[in-house]
Amino acid sequence: MSAPAAIALPVEACDYRTQCxxxxxxxxxxxxxxxxxxxxxxxxxxxxxxxxxxxALRGIDLVTHRREFLCVVGPSGCGKSTxxxxxxxxxxxxxxxxxxxxxxxxxxxxxxxxxFQGYTLFPWLTVKRNVAFGLEENGESRHVxxxxxxxxxxxxxxxxxxDAYPHQLSGGMKQRVAIARALxxxxxxxxxxxxxxxxxxxxxxxxxAYLIEIWRKIDITIVxxxxxxxxxxxxxxxxxxxxxxxxEVEELIEVPVPRPRHPGQSLTPEFRATRARLDAxxxxxxxxxxxxxxxxxxxxxxxxxxxGDEVE
Ligand code: ADP
Ligand code: MG
Numbered sequence: 027m028s029a030p031a032a033i034a035l036p037v038e039a040c041d042y043r044t045q046c047x048x049x050x051x052x053x054x055x056x057x058x059x060x061x062x063x064x065x066x067x068x069x070x071x072x073x074x075x076x077x078x079x080x081x082a083l084r085g086i087d088l089v090t091h092r093r094e095f096l097c098v099v100g101p102s103g104c105g106k107s108t109x110x111x112x113x114x115x116x117x118x119x120x121x122x123x124x125x126x127x128x129x130x131x132x133x134x135x136x137x138x139x140x141x142f143q144g145y146t147l148f149p150w151l152t153v154k155r156n157v158a159f160g161l162e163e164n165g166e167s168r169h170v171x172x173x174x175x176x177x178x179x180x181x182x183x184x185x186x187x188x189d190a191y192p193h194q195l196s197g198g199m200k201q202r203v204a205i206a207r208a209l210x211x212x213x214x215x216x217x218x219x220x221x222x223x224x225x226x227x228x229x230x231x232x233x234x235a236y237l238i239e240i241w242r243k244i245d246i247t248i249v250x251x252x253x254x255x256x257x258x259x260x261x262x263x264x265x266x267x268x269x270x271x272x273x274e275v276e277e278l279i280e281v282p283v284p285r286p287r288h289p290g291q292s293l294t295p296e297f298r299a300t301r302a303r304l305d306a307x308x309x310x311x312x313x314x315x316x317x318x319x320x321x322x323x324x325x326x327x328x329x330x331x332x333x334g335d336e337v338e
Contacts, residue, residue: 040295062247063090068122081272097262105273139208154188178206198229
């Protein structure tokens with residue numbers, strides 16, 4: 027039995043570039059903030075032992091503002107990890123410039139925290155000591171480091187596990203500790219490379235909600251790599267879409283889904299239109315032909331979807 031046609035609006039009824047008033051106003055405020063990250067003409071060429079070259083990134087330009095949540099998506103091998111590793115200072119660039127808070131990036135630094143896909147906690151240290159580790163390395167006394175670590179553990183809701191060891195935690199909890207450990211160093215930017223990819227669907231949804239909560243509470247800009255397109259639309263203010271071989275910017279999408287975000291929004295026309303656009307860019311042969319559609323009735327739809335929304 028087919029569903030009544032009126033229940034779900036066809037994706038074509040909404041253009042991902044159309045923003046309801048609260049979303050438009052939020053982007054205006056966001057772009058008025060200080061620049062957190064500036065990338066200009068960034069390129070990366072890998073050379074193997076035989077001298078063969080892989081152009082992993084080419085001509086990447088990007089400006090990210092303070093407290094922005096940026097997701098980066100693109101097909102496998104398009105250079106997402108290379109990009110974020112260069113931002114972290116873990117990989118050298120071949121050309122272009124990267125600056126954080128106006129300061130050129132030339133190596134790892136306390137202004138950038140990193141969370142990886144794999145679990146990277148020290149297994150021989152307790153949760154609290156894992157979070158305090160970097161602070162002590164930076165010269166804080168053990169007392170101060172542990173007191174700060176306790177505050178970060180409270181923020182991520184794991185204070186009860188302060189004395190547990192990593193092997194006693196679920197995958198999601200380990201990643202929360204990894205986030206707390208990165209944030210304890212008070213970076214300007216949190217760089218995350220597919221941090222939830224190893225988690226099951228439910229844990230992943232919970233982690234997305236946790237991350238948004240943390241991001242709302244503190245002054246942090248997030249660059250979040252994912253290959254999960256729904257995750258990108260769920261989390262991001264803007265989505266940087268890269269294409270492969272060479273890795274270049276395909277599009278920078280302003281997500282038209284209002285905040286605060288909630289799971290029910292995945293059925294809204296603006297969510298589905300954004301998701302459809304990403305599909306068209308990343309799996310062009312599988313998606314419908316792209317391009318703007320007729321937008322009759324869109325204003326009413328976006329207004330209905332944004333009633334009562336408190337942006338930020
Ligand atoms: P993604 O994270 O989007 O899957 P990567 O950044 O890992 O992509 O890789 C981008 C391209 O650069 C790929 O073609 C990959 O094979 C190549 N590459 C990545 N790291 C290295 C390396 N250390 N040496 C040589 N080639 C690499
Ligand atoms: Mg990768």
